[in-house]
Amino acid sequence: MNIVCLDMEGVLVPEIWIAFAEKSGIPELSRTTRDExxxxxxxxxRLRILREHGLGLKEIQDVxxxxxxxxxxxxxxxxxxxxxQVIILSDTFxxxxxxxxxxxxxxxxxxxxxxxxxxxxxxxxxxRCPNSKLTTVRGLQSIGFDTIAAGDSFNDLxxxxxxxAGFLFRTTDEIAAEHPQIPAFREFGDLLHAIRETL
Numbered sequence: 001m002n003i004v005c006l007d008m009e010g011v012l013v014p015e016i017w018i019a020f021a022e023k024s025g026i027p028e029l030s031r032t033t034r035d036e037x038x039x040x041x042x043x044x045x046r047l048r049i050l051r052e053h054g055l056g057l058k059e060i061q062d063v064x065x066x067x068x069x070x071x072x073x074x075x076x077x078x079x080x081x082x083x084x085q086v087i088i089l090s091d092t093f094x095x096x097x098x099x100x101x102x103x104x105x106x107x108x109x110x111x112x113x114x115x116x117x118x119x120x121x122x123x124x125x126x127x128r129c130p131n132s133k134l135t136t137v138r139g140l141q142s143i144g145f146d147t148i149a150a151g152d153s154f155n156d157l158x159x160x161x162x163x164x165a166g167f168l169f170r171t172t173d174e175i176a177a178e179h180p181q182i183p184a185f186r187e188f189g190d191l192l193h194a195i196r197e198t199l
Contacts, residue, residue: 007151008090033153056120134158
């Protein structure tokens with residue numbers, strides 16, 4: 001039994017924080033897991049910047065409402081889901097992901113949650129489990145699945161390396177150069193072909 005585990009941002013949809021940084025005019029918020037391997041450090045930084053500027057969940061959700069999946073994503077997911085089971089493993093949050101999942105015909109996603117105050121300000125965040133992508137892949141393997149994983153960032157490397165097959169997709173030149181043993185693709189057709197070959 002195979003199951004494909006895909007990252008979300010940068011793979012299926014644009015990076016939410018980059019879009020929000022551009023819309024809000026706060027370039028510091030464009031920093032992502034492609035730049036910072038330590039997710040807790042990255043999120044603490046983001047929440048501090050949001051507090052400094054008085055920005056809450058609504059402002060971010062307003063930007064997310066205008067984000068569309070990357071071109072070809074729906075077709076890629078539709079074809080992939082005809083071949084095998086697919087789960088999106090993301091370090092994003094339920095409050096961010098829902099409108100994007102609607103645009104992708106509601107695929108299964110495992111992600112985290114935000115703790116939001118009555119004033120709409122993001123007070124904290126709750127991770128689903130430690131090292132969530134690797135932990136989930138290991139959990140799926142423990143119940144009989146062979147995992148195939150694809151992602152673009154530092155926080156995807158563990159699940160990619162732990163899987164039967166793993167791929168980088170639209171990653172940075174730096175990450176690709178540091179991990180030449182992992183096949184890297186830029187087009188959905190090439191990724192789909194590689195997954196199909198693995199199946």
